[in-house]
Amino acid sequence: MARKTGSHSDITGPKIRAAAERLFARHGYAAVSMRQIAAEVGVQAGALYLYTPDKQSLLAGLMRDHLEALIASWKTQTPASHPHDRLRQFVRFHIGYHIDRPDAVFIAYMELRNLEPDRFAEIEALRRSYEAELEAILRDGQAAGVFELADPRLASMALIAMLTGVTNWYREGGRLSRAEVEELYADMALKSVGRVA
Amino acid sequence: MARKTGSHSDITGPKIRAAAERLFARHGYAAVSMRQIAAEVGVQAGALYLYTPDKQSLLAGLMRDHLEALIASWKTQTPASHPHDRLRQFVRFHIGYHIDRPDAVFIAYMELRNLEPDRFAEIEALRRSYEAELEAILRDGQAAGVFELADPRLASMALIAMLTGVTNWYREGGRLSRAEVEELYADMALKSVGRVA
DNA sequence: GTCTATACCCTGATAGAC
DNA sequence: GTCTATCAGGGTATAGAC
Numbered sequence: 001m002a003r004k005t006g007s008h009s010d011i012t013g014p015k016i017r018a019a020a021e022r023l024f025a026r027h028g029y030a031a032v033s034m035r036q037i038a039a040e041v042g043v044q045a046g047a048l049y050l051y052t053p054d055k056q057s058l059l060a061g062l063m064r065d066h067l068e069a070l071i072a073s074w075k076t077q078t079p080a081s082h083p084h085d086r087l088r089q090f091v092r093f094h095i096g097y098h099i100d101r102p103d104a105v106f107i108a109y110m111e112l113r114n115l116e117p118d119r120f121a122e123i124e125a126l127r128r129s130y131e132a133e134l135e136a137i138l139r140d141g142q143a144a145g146v147f148e149l150a151d152p153r154l155a156s157m158a159l160i161a162m163l164t165g166v167t168n169w170y171r172e173g174g175r176l177s178r179a180e181v182e183e184l185y186a187d188m189a190l191k192s193v194g195r196v197a
Numbered sequence: 198m199a200r201k202t203g204s205h206s207d208i209t210g211p212k213i214r215a216a217a218e219r220l221f222a223r224h225g226y227a228a229v230s231m232r233q234i235a236a237e238v239g240v241q242a243g244a245l246y247l248y249t250p251d252k253q254s255l256l257a258g259l260m261r262d263h264l265e266a267l268i269a270s271w272k273t274q275t276p277a278s279h280p281h282d283r284l285r286q287f288v289r290f291h292i293g294y295h296i297d298r299p300d301a302v303f304i305a306y307m308e309l310r311n312l313e314p315d316r317f318a319e320i321e322a323l324r325r326s327y328e329a330e331l332e333a334i335l336r337d338g339q340a341a342g343v344f345e346l347a348d349p350r351l352a353s354m355a356l357i358a359m360l361t362g363v364t365n366w367y368r369e370g371g372r373l374s375r376a377e378v379e380e381l382y383a384d385m386a387l388k389s390v391g392r393v394a
Numbered sequence: 395g396t397c398t399a400t401a402c403c404c405t406g407a408t409a410g411a412c
Numbered sequence: 413g414t415c416t417a418t419c420a421g422g423g424t425a426t427a428g429a430c
Binding site for chain 2: 026027028029031049083110113114150151155157158159160161162164165166168169176181184185187188189191192193194196
């Protein structure tokens with residue numbers, strides 16, 4: 001028989017983060033209580049504080065982990081050489097990665113306002129550094145004369161918003177497959193920064 | 198001298214909605230207490246219940262008013278006849294309207310999860326009916342052979358997300374003027390649904 | 395490592411005086 | 413129309429037993 005109490009620090013920690021991620025995404029950080037998270041995990045509320053100093057650190061940890069993994073994952077991609085291909089690669093990557101992690105994405109973008117200034121600045125910096133990757137692609141393409149851009153910074157903000165929006169409506173097993181969605185967004189993105197006909 | 202207490206129902210109601218809108222947008226619905234709203238308005242918490250039956254109705258009212266005004270305002274526009282111009286008109290309208298009301302926009306998009314099923318369905322229907330306006334423009338343009346669209350529904354979702362994202366970064370008095378932002382987004386939107394060069 | 399118990403505060407909402 | 417006072421419940425976080 002399994003012991004009722006015992007050492008589970010290696011699995012309880014991840015379970016807490018997983019439960020918090022799901023609940024925060026579903027109901028919002030402020031609307032979720034530590035008691036709810038604990039109930040989801042199957043421990044008492046007090047036990048959570050063995051794994052996080054407080055509720056906000058739990059949130060900030062989720063955001064940081066997500067953004068760091070996102071950036072690290074992007075950096076493992078072998079860069080396509082042509083700006084056109086590079087942008088298509090970014091779109092595919094961004095959509096694919098985000099479609100698989102809708103909860104983490106939602107939290108990282110929407111719960112920033114629940115962070116105190118220091119933590120906010122830290123998370124915001126990570127987000128900016130990811131967005132800078134896209135902006136660099138656009139600037140390179142512009143310098144190479146492949147893209148026609150009045151303002152690369154604005155274009156990168158516009159594209160990021162467009163791409164991330166896919167998590168608002170995409171459902172596994174829906175009308176369009178993942179690959180189809182990736183290609184359609186890539187087509188729109190490429191056209192939006194291309195030369196006028 | 199002004200009376201300390203008296204009849205103010207004509208101004209207190211709007212003040213409550215304005216305070217709630219600002220606070221909900223800034224901190225999130227769940228994180229804001231009725232006492233905070235009351236303090237902002239300058240009344241006691243109990244007085245709020247003369248104007249709303251409960252906290253959630255206050256939220257739903259803000260969302261409904263915003264979306265109904267948005268749709269009504271769009272319908273006052275004289276439709277441009279050419280799909281090209283019509284899309285540009287929509288982009289200008291959408292960005293202009295949203296830039297002026299960042300709080301209402303944020304709430305209407307982000308606090309849906311705090312609504313109970315009935316209210317959620319009502320608000321969601323309003324949002325869909327607005328999105329359908331864009332989708333209709335895209336379909337018309339596709340039928341006229343002006344736009345090249347693999348999937349009008351996906352394209353409308355992509356464009357709405359792109360356009361609405363402007364509220365995340367635009368600041369009055371920033372590097373780009375309103376008119377510039379509207380034009381740059383319109384250019385990108387038009388190119389994204391245009392024929393390939 | 396987890397539990398029970400609890401401190402202390404804030405929540406939404408209501409009742410009744412003025 | 414607004415106030416004060418209040419209720420019952422739930423919030424985060426901690427203390428100390430096991």
